[in-house]
Amino acid sequence: MPRLIRCACSTGQVMKRRSMVVPLAKGDVFELGCGGGINHEFYDVAAVSSYAGIDPHEGLLDNARAAAQAKGWPADIRQGVGENIPFAAGSFDTVVCTFTLCSVQDPAKVLSEMRRILRPGGKALFLEHGRAPDRGVAKWQDRIEPVWKRMAGGCHLTRPIGSAFRGSGFEVEPIGQGYLPKAPKFAMWNEWGIARKVGI
Numbered sequence: 001m002p003r004l005i006r007c008a009c010s011t012g013q014v015m016k017r018r019s020m021v022v023p024l025a026k027g028d029v030f031e032l033g034c035g036g037g038i039n040h041e042f043y044d045v046a047a048v049s050s051y052a053g054i055d056p057h058e059g060l061l062d063n064a065r066a067a068a069q070a071k072g073w074p075a076d077i078r079q080g081v082g083e084n085i086p087f088a089a090g091s092f093d094t095v096v097c098t099f100t101l102c103s104v105q106d107p108a109k110v111l112s113e114m115r116r117i118l119r120p121g122g123k124a125l126f127l128e129h130g131r132a133p134d135r136g137v138a139k140w141q142d143r144i145e146p147v148w149k150r151m152a153g154g155c156h157l158t159r160p161i162g163s164a165f166r167g168s169g170f171e172v173e174p175i176g177q178g179y180l181p182k183a184p185k186f187a188m189w190n191e192w193g194i195a196r197k198v199g200i
Helices: 002-008 012-024 038-042 058-071 107-117 135-151 162-167
Strands: 027-032 048-055 075-079 092-098 118-129 170-179 189-197
Touching (some): 012 170, 012 189, 038 058, 038 092, 048 058, 058 075, 107 162, 162 189
Parallel strands (some): 048 075, 092 118
Antiparallel strands (some): 118 189, 170 189
């Protein structure tokens, strides 16, 4: 299942949207759901001081480690889950999260952890799919989600994106949103942007 999901999340249009988000990462970078190393081709090596990441699927981490090694930067890649990120508070300048929040167990806890590990003024770069703004599409998402979760490794269709970051204490700067071309609308409402840590 992780390999099938990786394949689905690396199609041409998805990669195009990744290219709008990942290059904005700077400083000490943490990636949530880094397994497979899909995002590595988009990182700006000159802007990244160090790289760390976690993924629950140990079998995918070798690819992520190889991709990081090819970049030539210090990397600390571990097996883990977003609800309990194994790094100290205030460790990172940037968190990268792409097509990951849909499948975590507790999105609010994960967002809290992301905020915890960011330094004051740090940013979370996100590209996620979730609840569509169109009532008709959202209705189909509600109907399909129970079956979809079983078929797609726990992936949810109805989770909010930007509003979830705002509700967790981030200040959100949207970059873009829209349905992924040539994909079923119920599965591919995307939002991408910058969520900045405000306050302490």
